[in-house]
Each structure stands twice: as structure tokens, then as C-alpha cells.
Amino acid sequence: MAVLVIADHDNATLKDNTEKTVTAALKLSSDVDLLVAGKGAKGVADAAAKITGVRKVLLAESDELGEGLAESMEALVVPLMSGYDAVLTPATSQGKNFSPRIAARLDVAQISEIVDVVDANTFIRPIYAGNALETVQSSDAKKVITVRPTVFKAAEHGGSAKVETIAAPAKPAKTHFVDQKLVKSERPELSGAKIVVSGGRAMGSAEEFHRVIEPLADKLGAAVGASRAAVDAGYAPNDYQVGQTGKVVAPELYIAIGISGAIQHLAGMKDSKVIVAINKDADAPIFQVADYGLVADYKTAVPDLMAALAAAGI
Amino acid sequence: MKVLVPVKRVIDYNVKARVKPDQSGVDLANVKMSMNPFCEIAVEEAVRLREKGVATEVVAVSIGPAQASETLRTALAMGADRAILVQTTEDLEPLAVAKVLKSIIGRESPDLVIMGKQAIDGDNNATGQMLATLLDWPQATFASAIEVSGGKAKVTREVDGGLQTLEIDLPGIVTADLRLNEPRYASLPNIMKAKKKELAIEELASLGVDTAPRLKVVKVTEPPKRAGGIKVENAADLVAKLKTEAGVL
Structure with a gap:
């Protein structure tokens, strides 16, 4: 065949x-x-x-x-x-x-x-x-x-x-291309990235999402992801969305920050090699799939993580 | 302008699907069922087009068991004008659904079909594209914005890495993505009103459409479970473990 x-x-x-x-x-x-x-x-x-x-x-x-x-x-x-x-x-x-x-x-x-x-x-x-x-x-x-x-x-x-x-087909009669706007990013593409840092609804605003998630992603050379809740709330664009209704990713390292772990989000990242979850709710379902869980408020945990990475020479 | 919206009754979005012990499928007995979330977005968009005076009639169509009439009542309560249930106990594949919808569309002659991009049970993301092909109508999938005027629809589409805008000549097919709108909750008065709206029921067999399955389900199994991990004390502990134990930094 x-x-x-x-x-x-x-x-x-x-x-x-x-x-x-x-x-x-x-x-x-x-x-x-x-x-x-x-x-x-x-x-x-x-x-x-x-x-x-x-x-x-x-x-x-x-x-x-x-x-x-x-x-x-x-x-x-x-x-x-x-x-x-x-x-x-x-x-x-x-x-x-x-x-x-x-x-x-x-x-x-x-x-x-x-x-x-x-x-x-x-x-x-x-x-x-x-x-x-x-x-x-x-x-x-x-x-x-x-x-x-x-x-x-x-x-x-x-x-x-x-x-x-080989020859290309004739132009379609009833569908017309108007334009395409692709987001230019220095970061790796979400679906193929080795490390993904994702933020959830706990971020509370688009400004906070940028302030917290992006510097950490850049420090790790990671792509940025988001939960559907964060996308729905307007904190992150839709093409950041990881989950059943967004992108399916399987990086070496997936870091979920302030993400509770709804079924639909887990569907998009549970094949990652190593999963890290940071959430202040110790009962959040995300901890059931995480290899390493840190029960802490992201507001203190992310700066601590940045400092620990710097101390480790990363 | 007439808008047709196909809707599907599926397991509720918040319910975790469980595989039957005999591996014959997913257990749906006594499980809460609802309208597929992407179909809800499609209904909302159609109703908004009518509220803006762009559409004159919104027709909801579902293919499924008798209980799918509840899903259609939800669409009517959200603002659809009338509904059609094509009744069957068979579980149809996307190609068969597209063929049944084509048959209904041949009779209803809508100017625009808005439907969900994907059902959250089969997760195929195929019916809209197949329907457009069978009808030879243009398609604009994964819509995050729709503007209709002068016999055309300008559709903003969610593509990997950004947005694409297409203009399609109507009649055409648009499939709804998550950010197209936020569907309304049906109010109690509207739920009551919906009970009086027309809901026509016909048997799938009466349409004479070939809906024979092309795929045989050999088995349905649980995905391998992820073993739970450990809790770390602090960020420094986490970085140390990621470096030495997991080797991913």
C-alpha cells in the first residue's frame, strides 16, 4: 500500500x-x-x-x-x-x-x-x-x-x-481570503515546545498573566500556555489555550500555575513527561497528575522559583 | 435570511466520562446530558443574528434519541424559532450526520448554517467540513467572529498562531469556536415559551439516507493513569528535584 x-x-x-x-x-x-x-x-x-x-x-x-x-x-x-x-x-x-x-x-x-x-x-x-x-x-x-x-x-x-x-487546482469560486494576522513571538511554538509554562484563572487579569507567566517562560526558554478559564476570562489569547478545546501538548516539562486542573485542561497536557503544579488549593485536581506539586500562592511561589532558578544558574 | 443550527446532545461538559467494564463504550446510563458546548455557541450566534435583524428565522436540528428533544427545547428557549428532531437510536458517524443534514438542508434551504466545530464526545471535528463538501458550499471553520451582509459572510477564524479572515458567498457553513460568543442562559419565561414552539419529529429511516457505520469500534479502554507524584516544600526544593531527579532543567 x-x-x-x-x-x-x-x-x-x-x-x-x-x-x-x-x-x-x-x-x-x-x-x-x-x-x-x-x-x-x-x-x-x-x-x-x-x-x-x-x-x-x-x-x-x-x-x-x-x-x-x-x-x-x-x-x-x-x-x-x-x-x-x-x-x-x-x-x-x-x-x-x-x-x-x-x-x-x-x-x-x-x-x-x-x-x-x-x-x-x-x-x-x-x-x-x-x-x-x-x-x-x-x-x-x-x-x-x-x-x-x-x-x-x-x-x-x-x-x-x-x-x-505537480499542478495546483483552480481558485475556489465561493471562498475568498481576506487576511491573516499571525502573532509574532520569540518564544517557541506551544505544540512543539520542550517546556511549557501555563497560567490559569488565579492570575485574575491579563496584566497579571503577562507579569507572572511570561518572565518565567522566558527564563526557561518555554512556550506560554493557558487554561480555558484564563482564556475565557480574557487573560490570555485563545491560541495559548491548552486542553480539549485548545492545543494538545506533550513537552518534557509542563508547569501549571494557578490552574485547578479541569478535565478538559488535563486532556491537553497529561501526556507531558514531567508535570509541575503550583496552586494554593492543596485539593486542586491538578495535583493528582502532577509529578511535583507545590502548595503555595503563585504570588510568592513564582518569584521564589525565579530566584531558585537564578541560584541554580538557569 | 434563514439560519439553520444543528445541535447535539452529549455528556455534560462537567461530567467525567467513565469507560464500561466490558470495554464496549462509555457509560452514559444515569449521566447528566446537555447540549454540546460548541453547539450552544452556534445557537447563540444565530439568535444574535436574528436579534440584529440580519436573520429572520433560526431553525435548530438534532439527530438522536427521543431525549434529544430536550436539547432542542433548550435551543428554542435560547431563542430559536422552531426545531426538527431526526429520531434514531443509532450512534451516527460524522459522515452520516453530514448526509442527514444535507437532506434536511435540501428541504429547508437555509442561507447560512452555523454549527459547533466539534462535539465533546466523539471529538472528531469533521461534520461541518464534510457537510460543506457534500453541499458544495463554502466553509469557514473555527469562527471567532461573523459579519453577514450583502449575501456574504466575513468570518474571522482561529488558526494556529493567530487569526485568519475569509469571506464566503452564502449559502455557506460556519463552525463555531470557543470565543465566538458567550451563550446566554435561557430565562424561565423563555423556557415556558419554548414549550409552545414547533418541534417536528421524524424518523431517520424516512429520510432514506445511507447512515451505515464505516468504522467498527473494537473496544473502548481507559487511558493509562498517571501515577500521582510528590509535594515539594518550596521553590528551591522544586528546582533541585527538576534538575537532579527529573533531569528536565
Whole structure:
């Protein structure tokens, strides 16, 4: 069987969600091709060609593919599927946007956010915010799958696949790109960061969130996250949100500050290697998943932590 | 302008799902059920469009068991004008739901469909995109703002790292993200009024839509439990443990 993986990138750099999805694809088949769809993305395709295990890289470019329009992605991928038995897409906001369209057009189920491959037809995926794992067997001839990248190890670089340019589809008639505003940040991206520092509702205000969480994150070279409660209250932007309704992260170190640990938040971070919780409520559910718990008010604990890090030469 | 809002009855947002001992699924017996939170946001947005005079009618649709009529009554109490229940005891996959909705939309001809981006039981995040594809209507998913005028909808979307704005020609499909609005609580007078609003019930079989499942659920299991850790005395103790014991600093 042959498998197509759709690369995650921002037209300039390849994101490691791609290498992680290649690892999942290689569990299905050794015939794995990669599709880079974008605009001005030749450099991304060249980087993708170095991923070990990739047979060839397909490159398609147009304005709409660069803007990530779901209709264009579907129109590009569906005709290619005559040559593939499965298509795997990283479950990013972009992947989640277009992948179900490919499934619907092919009249097959989408197998969403898999966390493991049992065999070529059987997959494991989280349901109910990760409170249950469902093993599903697909009877469809073609598999359309999104992959939760955080649970797969990134494939290595060391290959030298050929890059083949393919034609881009026509512009969609009824969807028009207006603009895109990406937040420029010096910090690592939340979903791929090695350390994440998250703040919760206890912060009390957006100013306090910036004042407390961000310096600690910067000291550790960490990404900044937030609980849904903090986002709902307007203390942090939505793309900081960790949880069932936000991003799923699995860093080496996750530090939860003033976060009680609602089910939906735990769903987004419980696969982190080491979890630290700082909360003044000793009974907060976050302590049940934390490797290291510090029962203290963040107002004193965070400055103490900054000082202790400095004393340790960090 | 007519707005159609599909809504789903799911386990309440605050209830922890428990896996059945025989691994056949999640135990929903005697568990509090509510409207899926993202569907609530979709209903709220549709009702606001009507209150602004942009929409003239809001129709809520649910596919599910007889009890899903309670979910539709909630939508009516929030301000939807009428409701349709497609009754079935089957648990439909997103592709099947999209096909059933397509059939209802063929008859209702709404100008705009607003629906939740994801149901918190199956966590698929797929139905809206599938419906747009089957109808050949434009889609704007994960909306945090919607402006409707002149037969178009300008939709601000939550994307990784920021916001994207699309303009779609109507009719079209918009899926709601968390920050689109804060849904209202239905007031008691509105709950009473909702009891008098039209709620049509039809059997799924009468629609003649192929809803056969494509995925067989082999088993449903509990995720591996995280062993609880230890409490540390102070920040210095924490840093020492992270450095030497955990090795993550």
C-alpha cells in the first residue's frame, strides 16, 4: 500500500509535526510520499526530501494553497488519492480544516487524531477529551486519517527523496481570503515546545498573566500556555489555550500555575513527561497528575522559583 | 435570511466520562446530558443574528434519541424559532450526520448554517467540513467572529498562531469556536415559551439516507493513569528535584 502524508509548514519552514506524522505513516507502509502544498515553498519541499523513509516529495504551489484554503487543499489531494491507499495529515488547525473534506469527497470516514496504529485498518484515538481511548477498525477502501503529532517521535533526517512539482487546482469560486494576522513571538511554538509554562484563572487579569507567566517562560526558554478559564476570562489569547478545546501538548516539562486542573485542561497536557503544579488549593485536581506539586500562592511561589532558578544558574 | 443550527446532545461538559467494564463504550446510563458546548455557541450566534435583524428565522436540528428533544427545547428557549428532531437510536458517524443534514438542508434551504466545530464526545471535528463538501458550499471553520451582509459572510477564524479572515458567498457553513460568543442562559419565561414552539419529529429511516457505520469500534479502554507524584516544600526544593531527579532543567 502507498501512503500520502501532508506536510505542515508555514511556506518558509517545515514543522516537525510533519516528521512525526511520517513516523505514524511508516507504521502503515514503507511507501510514504509527502505533499508540500503552499506558495514559495520550494525550500520546505527540499527540507522535506531529507526526511528518512520518504519516497518522494510532491510540491504544489498557488496563492490559495499558500493561504491554506480548505477547498483548494481538497481539490489538490482528492485526485492524487487514485494512487494512494491512505492520506495522513497532522491534526493542526489547518489539517483539521481540510482533512474531513477529503474524506467526504471520497465518501469514507475520517479517522480523527489517531494516537497509535494497530494495523493497516485499525487505529487508536482519544474520545471524550482523552478520558477514553477508542480502537476502531475501518472498512473503507481508502483511509483518511489525522494524526495527533505529539505522541509520535519525529522521523530522522538523512534521506534524499526527489521533489516533483505537480499542478495546483483552480481558485475556489465561493471562498475568498481576506487576511491573516499571525502573532509574532520569540518564544517557541506551544505544540512543539520542550517546556511549557501555563497560567490559569488565579492570575485574575491579563496584566497579571503577562507579569507572572511570561518572565518565567522566558527564563526557561518555554512556550506560554493557558487554561480555558484564563482564556475565557480574557487573560490570555485563545491560541495559548491548552486542553480539549485548545492545543494538545506533550513537552518534557509542563508547569501549571494557578490552574485547578479541569478535565478538559488535563486532556491537553497529561501526556507531558514531567508535570509541575503550583496552586494554593492543596485539593486542586491538578495535583493528582502532577509529578511535583507545590502548595503555595503563585504570588510568592513564582518569584521564589525565579530566584531558585537564578541560584541554580538557569 | 434563514439560519439553520444543528445541535447535539452529549455528556455534560462537567461530567467525567467513565469507560464500561466490558470495554464496549462509555457509560452514559444515569449521566447528566446537555447540549454540546460548541453547539450552544452556534445557537447563540444565530439568535444574535436574528436579534440584529440580519436573520429572520433560526431553525435548530438534532439527530438522536427521543431525549434529544430536550436539547432542542433548550435551543428554542435560547431563542430559536422552531426545531426538527431526526429520531434514531443509532450512534451516527460524522459522515452520516453530514448526509442527514444535507437532506434536511435540501428541504429547508437555509442561507447560512452555523454549527459547533466539534462535539465533546466523539471529538472528531469533521461534520461541518464534510457537510460543506457534500453541499458544495463554502466553509469557514473555527469562527471567532461573523459579519453577514450583502449575501456574504466575513468570518474571522482561529488558526494556529493567530487569526485568519475569509469571506464566503452564502449559502455557506460556519463552525463555531470557543470565543465566538458567550451563550446566554435561557430565562424561565423563555423556557415556558419554548414549550409552545414547533418541534417536528421524524424518523431517520424516512429520510432514506445511507447512515451505515464505516468504522467498527473494537473496544473502548481507559487511558493509562498517571501515577500521582510528590509535594515539594518550596521553590528551591522544586528546582533541585527538576534538575537532579527529573533531569528536565
